[in-house]
Amino acid sequence: MVRIGIIGSGNTIGIAQNHVNAYKHCKDAQITAVYDILDGRAQSYIDKFELTDAKVCASLEELFSLCDAVSICTPNATHIELSVAALKAGKHVLCEKPFAPTPEECAEAIKYAKLTGKVAMIGLCYRDIPGFVYMKKLLDEGKMGRVFFVREEQGGDRIASPDVKLEWRMQKDLSGPGALADFGSHMMDICDYLLRDTCGPICEVQCMQDICIPQREVIGRPGKMGKVTNDDVACWICRTTSGTLYNFTASRIGATFMLEIVGEGGKMIFNGARPFELTLQLKDKNGGYASRPEVVPVPEECYGGDENAPRVPFDINFYYEIRQFLDAIETGKESLLTFERGQYIQSLIQAAQEAADCGETVYLNVEE
Secondary structure (H helix, E strand, O other): OEEEEEEOOOOOOOOHHHHHHHHOOOOOEEEEEEEOOOOOHHHHHHHHOOOOOOEEOOOHHHHHOOOOEEEEOOOHHHHHHHHHHHHHOOOEEEEEOOOOOOOOOHHHHHHHHHHHOOOEEEEOOHHHOHHHHHHHHHHHOOOOOOEEEEEEEEEOOOOOOOOOOEOHHHOHHHHOOOHHHHOHHHHHHHHHHHHHHHHOOEEEEEEEEEOOOOEEEEOOOOOOEEEOOOOOEEEEEEEEOOOOEEEEEEEOOOOOOEEEEEEOOEEEEEEOOOOOEEEEEEOOOOOOOOOOOEEEEOOHHHHOOOOOOOOOOOHHHHHHHHHHHHHHHHHOOOOOOEHHHHHHHHHHHHHHHHHHHHOOOEEOOOOO
């Protein structure tokens, strides 16, 4: 039985609840400790999710004494410090994305992961969404042939209202980039995971950003307005070493979750509102389109083969993320989502941010 500590319960989105729900589906895991910097929040969390075996902890040291592994679900700027503290305490670590505001900051956590030999995993879980698994299968089978271009959009509409108060994720010193990092981390990971073998790594980036709601009320200070210091919307274009273009849009003030891949063999479209199907319009690689788009259910083989996996949108991919973490702890097999992977994705985000800041193309040194 792997004893789990939850660090950070969240005040708004609360990504920790996705971790908790996934752990509760795993018979070999037990949540034994919860820590949050705000008094009362950890107890409320334990009560809400009926974590009867969990204890409210007054400090990280107390939490570390009660667990074997931790899920870190706190603001971006705290990830490295908390990861290092957990690793030094001999704990396995699953850290939420984005890994850190900059890729340089990731180095310390990577160092301690190597020194301790503990599982150190970053929470890039979207690749286990069945629709993406099916896309990967079709791409690996060569159905698309040469990929011409990719269009991806992610985001949310929770903070579209100017009445939403100034959160840490809207402040560059606590978050790094805004929508670019929050959603872009998943977007970059998915495209690179699906297409690197076909299209090569990203080697050029151009980007533009906007802050659409420049001021918001400061939390806990009625009437006091504070400045939003990172992007509400980011649009960026990347070119891979094979010449394929990726077109990304990330928005936290309203967006559609979708991914479209167009190539010699036709088109495939993923709609995040319907993650268990794809829209396909395939064609002969040397001819034109002869049929209309068809909605195709994801085949059974793309659901991961685990009967304990909940067949609920997003619950299923968080389950497989947690399952991968636990399996790595129990078997010693390295996760695909290492801290090094988190740092690499952060380097792509930083390249996009640099491109937006300078208004020019940023070129990356890549090894194919």
